[in-house]
Amino acid sequence: MIKKVLIANRGEIAVRVMRSCRELGIKTVAVFSEADRTSMHVRYADEAYYIGPSPSNESYLVIDKILQIAKKSKADAIHPGYGFLSENAEFSDRCNDEGIIFIGPSAFAINTMGDKITARKTMIKADIPVIPGTTEKIKNVKSAEKIITDIGLPVMIKASAGGGGKGMRLVRKISDVSSAIRAAKSEAKVSFGDDTVYIEKYIDSPHHIEFQILADSYGNVIHLFERECSVQRRHQKVIEETPSPLMNEKIRNEMGNHAVAAAKAVNYEGAGTIEFIVDDDLNYYFLEMNTRLQVEHPITERVVGIDLVKEQINIANGEKLKYKQNDLKQNGHSIECRIYAEDPDKDFMPNPGKIKHITEPFGLGVRIDGYVYEGYEIPMYYDPLISKLIVWAKTREEAIARLKRALYNYKITGVKTTIKFLEKILDCPDFVSGKYNTHFIEENRNFLISKKKSVGKFQDIAIITAFIDYITKIEKLQPEKESHKLCNNWRDFGRKKGVIRL
Amino acid sequence: MIKKVLIANRGEIAVRVMRSCRELGIKTVAVFSEADRTSMHVRYADEAYYIGPSPSNESYLVIDKILQIAKKSKADAIHPGYGFLSENAEFSDRCNDEGIIFIGPSAFAINTMGDKITARKTMIKADIPVIPGTTEKIKNVKSAEKIITDIGLPVMIKASAGGGGKGMRLVRKISDVSSAIRAAKSEAKVSFGDDTVYIEKYIDSPHHIEFQILADSYGNVIHLFERECSVQRRHQKVIEETPSPLMNEKIRNEMGNHAVAAAKAVNYEGAGTIEFIVDDDLNYYFLEMNTRLQVEHPITERVVGIDLVKEQINIANGEKLKYKQNDLKQNGHSIECRIYAEDPDKDFMPNPGKIKHITEPFGLGVRIDGYVYEGYEIPMYYDPLISKLIVWAKTREEAIARLKRALYNYKITGVKTTIKFLEKILDCPDFVSGKYNTHFIEENRNFLISKKKSVGKFQDIAIITAFIDYITKIEKLQPEKESHKLCNNWRDFGRKKGVIRL
Amino acid sequence: MSFEVNLNDRTANVELLNRKGNKVKIVVDGKKYDVDIVMVENGVYSIIHNGISYNIELIENNSSKKYIVNTLYESFDVEIVDAESKYLKNRKKDDSGEKNTISSPMPGKVVKILVKIGDKVKAGETVIIVSAMKMESEYKVKKNRLIKNILVKEGDIIDGHQPLIIIE
């Protein structure tokens, strides 16, 4: 039985994991870098140990240091959260070697799913649809044309070494194949020094839909339905919801079964996510598997009613799954939005800094998973995610209204955040109608960055407030006589009580 | 259609009602007394109007003033919350007269249920079980003995004019009837100047279980299952949960049907609660009906998945109920605990004052309905309830663990609160087993007020912290040279930035 | 340099050996502590000692030397003792027993005054009733007393610790 867990992570996910540990009566051990001494996970944990300088490759990514603290603190298990070492097969193995339970899958599962080509082959073998195409090098235009005819147009010619949209050409007509290959190859050569290109079916209106799965060590696998994650900016998810507005019951069951089969194909253990790309006609293709907890797991927790971190721990403890597939159903609608310390007015430039003031929304159907507090200085070394706001309601329409209500009342000052950008998304007709794909933000760019017109009256009220504050400060300064007044460390409300006489 | 609602209340319930209004796109109007200018409901509302001095009988209870503001602000409806004017039949009538929708039942329903004797008679007529006994004066010992034999022992002899436990005698043997009546009469005479006494069946192990109902203006009535409210201190509920650990499916259905019948008996419209007293054998008796929203309504919302305030507004709008009884079911377990500004160490003396610092618990399954904020001064004029912490989990056991986790992380300083007392209740074996009745707090008094033994190490850490803070202040004082330093109005983190030079 | 620090009834001897940033070496009653202590929010400290993470909240208690210290499950009154505090403390010891004023620890409203100036009241008798947040509290005298002065009247709104009645 696991009695003490080291959380090899920071930020909101570390705190979130610790909450479930506390509910299970399990002690928690935090590790922290130089920049994280005052971070919430250090304050929340039962124990906390320093592991190195601020850059994560000198602290949160150093396997040796983490294992050393696990042994020192007598932790019997390690939860990796997401990011950092969570999908590191070596770490999973090393934990095993040291007799410490890794709360996650085996190195084999991580490796198989981590390598795109191996994953693709494994999925094909398990009869799971993958995006039609080839990972082999294109030899000549003729064979390419044959492949493309088999796959069906449109297709994408992609550089094997590619990334960042370079060395890619969209082909909509068979007559364009030859020139597209030539262009892609030459761009690939220049950009990556390697002109290998391959073919993949192009999904015109792609939706990113993923399935949560849970698998125990006895071969039992269940899925906890889908999450719709198509609202993305630069491949970073911004808003997720479940159920997906695109989905129907038949396809849901089919995809769920395929997700379970995918997990079984790698003897998966623990919580994992199968990502699919889905077109408007609900054709779906395996994209990849995330062999860890996802950032957006809370919407599944809310709609299915299961604490995923507790299930991870139960599975790691060698327990059988408590639920059968038929025990589970989706109840109502849940939406998560991610609040980043980024400035939407300056092309989402990250905005580390000190939090001055926070007002959090509360009440019915609202969950907050965050980690910052007033006075906390968000370090520049890590992810700009500061909080996740999750709502639930009976219907999608009510959930959107609730999320708007909550965002309206969510105030964070000191750093710029994406709150207003999120409010814009919720006002956007394409989002409201549920008819959106991964191009949503790009296609609605103008709407999303537009600002409400400034109303003269609001301006006047702003002027009055600043002015009154200013003259209040001046007035308070006048009768200053005593010499030894100082700003103390206390939360002072009203000047008089804030003065210390020593 | 209701477009603007005046909330004739303050505190957490006013804010809670406004949240649902905002989700419905309805504008909100706050009213506030002298003491409440800085209260959260004033800040949260779209509009806010002063209605009078701090004592509630000069502000929140003055019907004329509230109606005047409703007309001035062009509100088309008034939500009374709980307490104040929420069960005032005249107010319901006056709203009607002024053409303003009262979000609550008719004066007839309020009056019928408000008078205990009329309510009892109405319930008997509707075949709803009431506590056996008589509301008539006992004429002589002989007739009393006959009645008692009919009702069954034990019984309570009670003073009609009674209250505060005076003029009451418990009778367990028929031979004691005569002396008990004599004693009760003489005590009633001394205490109230009226020696009228009556007989009521005594429930040995009473449970307070209530049913939430919703009724539209077309005669449709549904119940939303029960709430267990037996954890009470001086008749004030402290912790509520649903489902009740005492309940079974058969009795739940029976009681639910009786609750619906009770509402129908007074042509009820809106949200209401039928309170029952239940013994260990699940015999149940109508106690009273609350013709308004209850403080503990969130646990029903969580388990049934319905926003009760929205339903109240829909009903007031003349809409039909959206749900049939069969659409509803209880999902999981929810517990609410009430956090009061009271000092458990000093016999729960109320503790108004300024909130210095708040840390709220977040995460999975946690809802907070509160209204205080850092720097807010809780006024002495109103209820000491400052916040409600509501949790949900799949099972009762998990819900208790979650509530403990949340309370552990809930810190309010500046005023004394009942948080530690609530933690004690959750540790109490009788509560954990679910075997408790309304005597729970009284019977577990010693356990609940006992303190954990102070550990020397905690003492030393406390000493070190205070000492380090003190010497830090001293050190900061030393290099003070500039003369014009002042504590400004800002949230200062770190001394340097807190200094203004004018 | 060593200080005296009072915690509730305990008086501890505290000596700071070394302080470098948030790393502190300190001796409390002869026991040596090596702690990592940092103020994370105004008035809230995070302390790590031997790997254990503590959260301590300090509230100043009417003086820069007095604190209410909240640990996980307990609340302590802590006072840093210096020359001035010692003097005040010694002086305080002189007037033992009941103070000569009746006051309420909480703000509230005077509901009823049950005595007149010059009344002689018996030990345990209620002299004034104050209400706050819908609850009434009765204030009694501990010994037989003479009512010297009444500083408030029924209906008055009072502050916490405000003198209400002077007794002798």
Added chain:
Amino acid sequence: MSFEVNLNDRTANVELLNRKGNKVKIVVDGKKYDVDIVMVENGVYSIIHNGISYNIELIENNSSKKYIVNTLYESFDVEIVDAESKYLKNRKKDDSGEKNTISSPMPGKVVKILVKIGDKVKAGETVIIVSAMKMESEYKVKKNRLIKNILVKEGDIIDGHQPLIIIE
């Protein structure tokens, strides 16, 4: 007495007529306002004007006279103008266009420096790359420039607004 207050590009004339507790009579550009204004939290004001409830958040912006003012949906830069501010403002107007230092508005880490002292760079050329929170930002020159001095090296951790490169 009347003041000038700047809000973004607007300059407003403000005159306080009367102030009694939180009731304020004030004129902004000739328009008279009767407001109930009170600071509810440090830096957060509640204002009631004609029954409408406003919540305004003020953040001091490097000076006691400058604020970032957050209303419901907007954020304004507000400055109270007095003699000193006017002087500074006039002086500022002299140095137009690009400043002679390259700096990052955010703290971060210097990933790459693409120039050497003495280099001549063309308008739009990137001179330094800074990373923060897993994102890299490139800083370019707006005109043809000469690199006069480089104050940081690759790998350095920098503060927001810290001068990185001096150009001419």
